[in-house]
Amino acid sequence: MALSDIFLLEFAQRALYVGLLVSFVAGILGGYVVAGRHSVFSDMLAHTSLAGVGMGIFFGFSPTNGALAVSFLSAFFLWLFLRKEKFAPESITMVLLSGGLAIALVFAHLAKDNPLSLETFLFGSILAVRPEEVWQFLFVSLGILIFILFFGRRLETIVLDPEYADIRFPFSKWVNLAFLLSIGMFVGFSLKIIGGLLIGALLVIPIVTAQIFSRSFQQTLFFGIFFNMVATFFGIIFSFYVDVPTGASIVLVLILQLLIVFLGKNIFSLLR
Amino acid sequence: MHESSLPILEIKNLTVKRDGVLVLDSITFRVDRGEYIGLLGPNGAGKTTLLLAILGKIQPTEGRVKIAPDIRMGYVPQKYLPNSSFAVSVGEIISMGFQRSSLWKDQGEKEKILQVLDAVGLEKNFYSKNFMKLSGGQKQRVIIARALVHKPNFLLFDEPTSGVDYKTKIKIYDLLAELNEKKGITILFVSHEIEKVVSVCKRVLCLDKHLHEGCHPQYLAQGEKEGIQNKEKVVPVYHKKQEKAIHEKHF
Structure with missing residues (x-):
């Protein structure tokens, strides 16, 4: 197959469009996620939302809607427990993660004869994305981008210096809730596209790569988005021609970028 | 009165x-x-x-x-940016002190930030430096500048x-x-x-x-x-x- 074939096939084009969109949004959200030390939370949301998928498969409603509902609820409970300050954040995360996975496994087992499998949502299937799912995701992305545009600076204060934000700005807690719900929405919608196991990678790895050399929050966001989109583009092309799972292929490119930037920075520092 | x-x-x-x-x-x-x-x-x-x-x-x-x-109260907290190692520029830290919550910048925002940097005894070139790489004293000056930027x-x-x-x-x-x-x-x-x-x-x-x-x-x-x-x-x-x-x- 020639390299240009991917640009002619409709499903492959769709995979590229939606992949680049997901990676763009993940790059922006990821900056705030990593700065606020919410990396584990985002992974938790990706896993607990599988409970919604399991229930959807068993009861016969849309697994994506189920994932969205559970992801939203988990984000809300997380916000609520964090405000109480009685429990350590990682403990709450573990409780929600284990509970969500347990529910997902129970329902997946009960619905094992159903052709829809939990595996699709664990690993994603970007090449099987339907046109209406692209539109849905576009709509969600717009919502998240508008939120960041209007509250980005406040959110930056909240994730970097929560105590100051809480004292200085009266509506900080609501902006924080909207942020956690945005992550929930992103996770719920992108579950089928990139898979629960890989969502965390798109949110975290490019930002960590950008952090190696960035000197500001803005720079980190910019390069985070750039690394994410480049990795997604080449990851999809690689998986298309070599026939390996797309999600895994994207994550491998992300890791490769991280290694190159890390080594490049260290060699540059030695030579200087 | x-x-x-x-x-x-x-x-x-x-x-x-x-x-x-x-x-x-x-x-x-x-x-x-x-x-x-x-x-x-x-x-x-x-x-x-x-x-x-x-x-x-x-x-x-x-x-x-x-x-x-x-x-107008300015507040310099006891703890700031706790345990964070995330790269964030001095300009970005000080701009947290502005009321605006959107990503749009007000006119003359940079000028105001440079003015408060001067007021706390830091050079203009600190604006684009990574806050996390500063010394304890410099960090504290930046945090004071953040409190001063909305003219308390x-x-x-x-x-x-x-x-x-x-x-x-x-x-x-x-x-x-x-x-x-x-x-x-x-x-x-x-x-x-x-x-x-x-x-x-x-x-x-x-x-x-x-x-x-x-x-x-x-x-x-x-x-x-x-x-x-x-x-x-x-x-x-x-x-x-x-x-x-x-x-x-x-x-």
Whole structure:
């Protein structure tokens, strides 16, 4: 197959469009996620939302809607427990993660004869994305981008210096809730596209790569988005021609970028 | 009465209980314009609780906190950007002090940031430096600049307990004194550094659930309820204590 074939096939084009969109949004959200030390939370949301998928498969409603509902609820409970300050954040995360996975496994087992499998949502299937799912995701992305545009600076204060934000700005807690719900929405919608196991990678790895050399929050966001989109583009092309799972292929490119930037920075520092 | 002759802050019989425990007991004091007040107290004396009550983040169990309507409060917290190693530029940190929450920038925002950088004694080129790579003293100056950027006339300064050496602390005290004298900013300075507070601040308050004017908690702890009534007396006594401690340690 020639390299240009991917640009002619409709499903492959769709995979590229939606992949680049997901990676763009993940790059922006990821900056705030990593700065606020919410990396584990985002992974938790990706896993607990599988409970919604399991229930959807068993009861016969849309697994994506189920994932969205559970992801939203988990984000809300997380916000609520964090405000109480009685429990350590990682403990709450573990409780929600284990509970969500347990529910997902129970329902997946009960619905094992159903052709829809939990595996699709664990690993994603970007090449099987339907046109209406692209539109849905576009709509969600717009919502998240508008939120960041209007509250980005406040959110930056909240994730970097929560105590100051809480004292200085009266509506900080609501902006924080909207942020956690945005992550929930992103996770719920992108579950089928990139898979629960890989969502965390798109949110975290490019930002960590950008952090190696960035000197500001803005720079980190910019390069985070750039690394994410480049990795997604080449990851999809690689998986298309070599026939390996797309999600895994994207994550491998992300890791490769991280290694190159890390080594490049260290060699540059030695030579200087 | 003209607004400028009203006190900036008036606290009457302020009592705060947290989880049933009495933290502040019947605190009454007022702060006038242009004052530089040091608030001393041992750990757990309720200093931060008092600041939070002034900032309106804690509801009093009893009593009231009255703030003049024209007051813009600036706040320098004890802990800032806790445990973070995320790259963030000095300009971005200071712009957190602006009211605007969207990503759009106001006209002249950068100019305002450069002005406050100058006011806290940092060069213009600090604007694009990574905050996380700065020294403890430089970080503290940036945090003070963040509090100054929206032009406050009342600055609440909760001194950090770690990360800054003695020499840097002196420079920060001098900077605050300059802001008070040249810019006329009223300052409420919370600390447990008895010696410096007593020698720098124009008025000293001590807190250990109750408020005591002009005395300090070391004496309260020893049961000398009368305390020391003015700072001229506190300094020599404190020095003697230090000398004794050094003597016992080395000889």
